[in-house]
């Protein structure tokens with residue numbers, strides 16, 4: 001399969017496009033709508049139905065990947081930081097599939113972005129551990145070890161010093177709302193990346209989200225031992241990753257990836273136990 005549709009649901013905007021999976025590029029226009037106020041399930045589903053209808057002409061029989069800003073386990077959304085709390089525990093994949101009349105692959109948004117960067121972008125062929133972070137309405141994160149995605153890392157919500165749930169202190173939305181200078185924002189990002197560095201010893205940080213196009217303004221202000229680079233795919237990483245995961249048989253690949261890791265790292269119990 002050489003084409004698939006990716007739809008990236010965020011706390012502020014919902015974007016979609018048809019993707020050339022060989023080149024990792026959008027080959028349709030990028031359709032974008034505002035996320036409905038309150039982020040209620042039915043309202044978001046209706047927007048996604050509209051976006052898919054617009055894209056369907058372009059990619060009639062393509063696989064569809066949808067990514068969402070929450071923990072996604074077995075098709076259920078298990079958290080809701082920047083959308084309605086009604087998503088918590090909801091069988092969201094099934095809800096989308098019924099409304100769209102189409103099977104989908106359904107994953108976390110930062111996981112999709114991280115997967116795209118490891119397939120096509122800044123983390124391609126990086127040996128070792130890559131931490132992708134998306135700085136947007138919230139802070140999303142993805143862990144990719146030797147191209148294997150470990151799903152549902154939620155590193156945007158860690159506590160640092162007196163700041164609980166760090167995304168509420170350092171996301172790009174906070175920068176915009178509080179009109180922080182780049183220098184001031186970087187002083188909030190510094191302890192964040194330093195903490196991740198201490199906890200994970202990654203080989204590379206990739207920084208995504210719309211603000212990554214201004215990376216020159218804030219990344220050089222950070223003092224870290226780990227290289228830190230902007231997402232090569234900019235704000236399209238979620239769309240590209242959702243599409244790629246859909247085509248690569250992904251829900252499976254993501255889940256199987258995690259199971260495989262567990263199998264490889266869990267000692268075999270002694271016989272007789």
Ligand code: BGC
Pocket residue numbers: 010011068069070071079081082108109110111134136137138139140141154156167
């Ligand atoms: C959510 C994550 C999501 C991130 C970026 C966070 O608030 O908990 O699941 O990846 O925002 O959208």
